[in-house]
Amino acid sequence: MRKLIGIDLGGTTVKFAILTEKGEIQQKWSIETDIRNEGNNIIPSIVESINHRLNIYGLSANDFLGIGMGSPGTVDRENGTVIGAYNLNWSTLKPVKELIEAGTGIPFYIDNDANAAALGESWKGAGEGGADVVFITLGTGVGGGVIAEGNLIHGRGSAGEIGHIIVDPNGYRCTCGNHGCLETVASATGIVRLARDLSEKFAGESELKWFIDDGQEVTSKTVFELAKQEDRLAAIVVDKFYFYLGLACANIANILNPEAIVIGGGVSAAGEMLLKGVEENFHKFAFPQVKTSTEIKLAQLGNDAGVIGAASLVSHARKRY
Numbered sequence: 139m140r141k142l143i144g145i146d147l148g149g150t151t152v153k154f155a156i157l158t159e160k161g162e163i164q165q166k167w168s169i170e171t172d173i174r175n176e177g178n179n180i181i182p183s184i185v186e187s188i189n190h191r192l193n194i195y196g197l198s199a200n201d202f203l204g205i206g207m208g209s210p211g212t213v214d215r216e217n218g219t220v221i222g223a224y225n226l227n228w229s230t231l232k233p234v235k236e237l238i239e240a241g242t243g244i245p246f247y248i249d250n251d252a253n254a255a256a257l258g259e260s261w262k263g264a265g266e267g268g269a270d271v272v273f274i275t276l277g278t279g280v281g282g283g284v285i286a287e288g289n290l291i292h293g294r295g296s297a298g299e300i301g302h303i304i305v306d307p308n309g310y311r312c313t314c315g316n317h318g319c320l321e322t323v324a325s326a327t328g329i330v331r332l333a334r335d336l337s338e339k340f341a342g343e344s345e346l347k348w349f350i351d352d353g354q355e356v357t358s359k360t361v362f363e364l365a366k367q368e369d370r371l372a373a374i375v376v377d378k379f380y381f382y383l384g385l386a387c388a389n390i391a392n393i394l395n396p397e398a399i400v401i402g403g404g405v406s407a408a409g410e411m412l413l414k415g416v417e418e419n420f421h422k423f424a425f426p427q428v429k430t431s432t433e434i435k436l437a438q439l440g441n442d443a444g445v446i447g448a449a450s451l452v453s454h455a456r457k458r459y
């Protein structure tokens with residue numbers, strides 16, 4: 139049986155995996171992302187790494203159905219190009235597909251990184267086997283991917299921009315130019331911003347307030363840890379976060395009614411506590427038939443979601459042609 143290669147291209151590391159057609163990981167490795175030279179070293183280093191590994195494992199291009207990759211930036215799936223991936227220093231158009239196919243002799247498919255992770259979780263993770271799954275990733279920003287009736291939804295290219303669902307029209311200004319996008323309050327940086335803001339109005343006893351007033355470094359992890367210890371300010375901050383995320387989930391579910399909305403990314407490490415808080419608000423806002431049929435779940439694949447989902451781009455694309 140022929141195999142798949144999945145690549146998760148990130149600003150600090152490039153993760154690779156060789157998988158079976160059924161999505162079992164057989165080999166996994168990673169390299170540092172070499173963003174020097176306007177990011178022009180990245181693709182050659184990916185090609186070299188793949189060819190080197192195939193050599194080690196005694197495999198050749200014919201053993202593979204294809205290579206799939208999840209990439210940051212604006213991805214043109216048809217032409218296999220990427221532009222505007224600033225964490226890779228890719229400001230000009232990069233002909234990724236052309237270079238990787240020429241360098242490896244293996245057919246290549248690409249989509250954006252959040253979509254790839256969504257496919258991974260829906261294929262082998264929390265949404266396993268589900269035809270209708272929404273994935274939300276809470277990291278430095280908030281990303282998302284929508285799988286409906288078995289297909290990744292692209293719309294005119296910008297579908298699944300869950301981070302820019304507006305949850306507070308009078309809220310903080312977002313990098314997109316709007317106000318009150320989910321990303322401004324539910325990303326790792328958004329949670330810290332909420333904490334700083336709410337701290338100003340908070341007069342009681344709180345270790346979190348003391349940390350902030352003292353100028354110590356506060357992260358979203360600090361906020362969740364203190365909330366777990368029943369710090370009063372931290373509890374207010376996470377409640378606000380649960381409200382916004384639960385509201386966004388309810389709005390998404392009212393449109394799509396998926397089997398699951400899967401929450402992943404660094405912030406989701408807060409685990410069961412986060413799940414419970416979001417569920418409460420989701421149940422408050424979702425349409426009655428939606429709240430009993432759509433489940434909120436935590437992601438299960440962690441760092442592997444990207445490579446597994448990227449590999450599945452190969453079979454999704456082959457199904458289309």
Ligand code: ZN
Pocket residue numbers: 301302312313314315316319321
């Ligand atoms: Zn926005």
